[in-house]
Amino acid sequence: MTAGAHRPAGTHLLADFYGVDPARLVAANDIDALLRAGALAAGARILHSHFHSFGESQGVTGVVLLAESHISIHTWPEYGFAAADIFMCGDAQPRLALELIERVLKPASSIVQHIARGRAVIPGHIPEPAPL
Numbered sequence: 001m002t003a004g005a006h007r008p009a010g011t012h013l014l015a016d017f018y019g020v021d022p023a024r025l026v027a028a029n030d031i032d033a034l035l036r037a038g039a040l041a042a043g044a045r046i047l048h049s050h051f052h053s054f055g056e057s058q059g060v061t062g063v064v065l066l067a068e069s070h071i072s073i074h075t076w077p078e079y080g081f082a083a084a085d086i087f088m089c090g091d092a093q094p095r096l097a098l099e100l101i102e103r104v105l106k107p108a109s110s111i112v113q114h115i116a117r118g119r120a121v122i123p124g125h126i127p128e129p130a131p132l
Contacts, residue, residue, distance in 0.1 A: 019108025
């Protein structure tokens with residue numbers, strides 16, 4: 001691999017957050033700032049972000065585009081639920097982004113799926129699930 005080359009193998013975290021205070025799930029600017037902070041905590045490079053609010057007291061959808069991939073979120077304040085998608089490759093550490101997002105949203109419970117991506121692209125590497 002040449003210096004500065006970007007490895008395709010990465011980690012994809014799918015997080016469902018339950019029992020979140022609805023007030024934490026409605027402000028697009030706050031959620032944008034939270035996901036950007038998560039990206040920085042993970043050591044990722046932010047390229048762009050776009051967030052959309054569906055109206056007062058309504059949910060938010062948005063994405064932070066990263067050199068390493070993305071972080072996205074969809075919120076349903078009426079159910080106290082948020083679904084986040086954190087995919088990072090290279091040296092970024094998506095678990096650190098997840099920990100920050102969870103610490104701020106303070107869900108009563110969460111379910112996180114961990115998916116190893118692109119491992120077979122690396123010559124001689126046999127894909128197997130990465131531990132949480």
